[in-house]
Amino acid sequence: MGMQVNTNLAANNTYRNLAATQNDMSKSLEKLSSGLRINRASDDAAGLTISEALKSQVGGLTVASRNAQDGISVVQTAEGSLNEVQSILQRVRDLAVQAGNDSNNAASRTAITTEVSALSKELTRIGDSTNFNGTNLLDGSSKSLSFQVGANSGASSQITVDLSGANLKTITGAIGSTNTGSSFTDAADAAAAITASNAAHTFTVTNGDGSTTGVTTAILSGVTGTTVAEVNANLATALNADSTFAGSMVASVDVNGKVNVKSLTGGDVASSTLTGGAAGPAASSGLDFSSAASAAASIKVIDTQLAAVSTARANLGADQNRFESVVKTLAVSTENLTAAGSRIRDTDMAAEMVKYTRSSILTQAGTAMLAQANQSNQGVLSLLR
Numbered sequence: 001m002g003m004q005v006n007t008n009l010a011a012n013n014t015y016r017n018l019a020a021t022q023n024d025m026s027k028s029l030e031k032l033s034s035g036l037r038i039n040r041a042s043d044d045a046a047g048l049t050i051s052e053a054l055k056s057q058v059g060g061l062t063v064a065s066r067n068a069q070d071g072i073s074v075v076q077t078a079e080g081s082l083n084e085v086q087s088i089l090q091r092v093r094d095l096a097v098q099a100g101n102d103s104n105n106a107a108s109r110t111a112i113t114t115e116v117s118a119l120s121k122e123l124t125r126i127g128d129s130t131n132f133n134g135t136n137l138l139d140g141s142s143k144s145l146s147f148q149v150g151a152n153s154g155a156s157s158q159i160t161v162d163l164s165g166a167n168l169k170t171i172t173g174a175i176g177s178t179n180t181g182s183s184f185t186d187a188a189d190a191a192a193a194i195t196a197s198n199a200a201h202t203f204t205v206t207n208g209d210g211s212t213t214g215v216t217t218a219i220l221s222g223v224t225g226t227t228v229a230e231v232n233a234n235l236a237t238a239l240n241a242d243s244t245f246a247g248s249m250v251a252s253v254d255v256n257g258k259v260n261v262k263s264l265t266g267g268d269v270a271s272s273t274l275t276g277g278a279a280g281p282a283a284s285s286g287l288d289f290s291s292a293a294s295a296a297a298s299i300k301v302i303d304t305q306l307a308a309v310s311t312a313r314a315n316l317g318a319d320q321n322r323f324e325s326v327v328k329t330l331a332v333s334t335e336n337l338t339a340a341g342s343r344i345r346d347t348d349m350a351a352e353m354v355k356y357t358r359s360s361i362l363t364q365a366g367t368a369m370l371a372q373a374n375q376s377n378q379g380v381l382s383l384l385r
Contacts, residue, residue, distance in 0.1 A: 005380055011373035018366030025359035031347045032356060038345050047344045054341035058334055060151025065330040071147040071159065071323045078137040078166055079316040081130040085138075085168065086309045088119050092175065092287070093302045099289035100296050112289050120172055127168030140167035149326045159326070161319050165312035171305045174264060175287050175298075193231040197223040199273065201239065203249060203261060206268045215249065217242040229257035233293070236260075252288070252297035260294060264304040 030039055038044045038051060095112045098104070104112070130138045135145070143164050150157025198221050205213045220238045225231035236251040236259050245251070249269065252260045261269045287301060288294035 005377055008373060008377055010376055011370060014366060014370045014373045018363065018370055021359050021362040021366055025356060025363055028352055028356035028359055031352050032349065035347050035349070036345055037347045037352075044344075051341050051345040054337050054344070057151050058337050058341065061330050061334045061337070064149050064151055064157070065327055065334070067147050068149045068159075068323045068326045068330065071145075071149070071161065072320055072327075074132045074137070074145065075161060075316050075320040075323065077132050078130065078163065079313055079320070081126050081138055082166060082309055082313050082316070085123060085126060085171070086306065086313070088123055089171075089175075089302060089306050089309060092116050092119055093299060093306065096287065096289065096295050096298045096302055100292050100299070102292050109289050113287075116175070116287055116289070120175055123168055123172045123175075127172065137163060138166050138168045140164075140169045147323075149323070149330070159319070159322060162315060165308060165315060171308070174301055174305055190225055190227055190231055193228050193235075194224055196273075197231055197235040197238070201245075202272045203245075204270045204272065205248070205263045206270070213248065215244060217245045229253070232257055232259045236293070250297045250300045252294045253291070260288065260297070262288075262297065262301060264301055 027043075031037055038048050041048050095116055099109060099112050127139045128136070130136065135142055143162075145161045145163065147159045147161065148157060149159050198219075200217055200219045202214065202216045205215070217239065220235070220242070223231060223234045223238050225234050233253045236253050239245050239249075239251040239259075239261070249261055249263055261271070263269055287298040289298065
């Protein structure tokens, strides 16, 4: 090989290798200092795409877990208030049972009615005041609440909590003054009352939202009696024995001997067949404790509302259990997806340190060899002397 001055091939080769080694060492320093294997797309284009998708999933699942925990708080708030509602209804039922005893005089029945009225007002207050973050839960304004418990869109990532059964306005309407009830009498004499009673009877309930519900019984038979009051008492018994009627209303005889009909779920009752009488007295509004028979009918109204509250609480309890399962599932998914993303994006510090050490030694060696290569053409000077 000849001796040249303009081109030092050994130095060029050494410099090229030294530049590559320094580039490798620079990348190793970047990975070691950041802890990430992928700091830019050029490090691993495919890995970057996958890791970013996993990052989105992990972030979404983390927020979804918080959403599910908020759902638990909402359910606990509603169910806690319903627990007290059920306690109030149990007390009202106890009072209704007490009123069913004819040992009570008028003053005792008035005292019972007064306490029930106060308890009904408390039910109204609970319904108006129970809210979560400004959203009322028990006043019927929120029929259902939707919670995002997944990282993606779609029905599988959402849970809907049904609050329609936890409407305290319906309950207070059934037992309070908003349910006026109606009283009817068949005729002025027993014979005419018997004829009017032994027939199909149609009732219309005007609900709190303005809608109406119609109920028509089967053709009643066997209703007899020697007085109008006795016929009416037997008619009330026959109405309560009719499955269609008993599913939504209850009948009793009030202090005036009239047939008193109330909706089990609240609302004003009118009749298209029992037209001989007018609306009943104030005692027939909501729950009636003016007589043993009306108190017994009131017990049925209360039992219907107790069952509704129990069902609503059971549904909320099931929703809470579901939310708790969601939180556990999301925690496991978040952990696994985080681990998957880490394997793709994070630096293996031990392996990267080996690469850095290798690059560092090669850099030192390359620098020394470049110095030697630059000195290799110095022998040409001896020829020029």
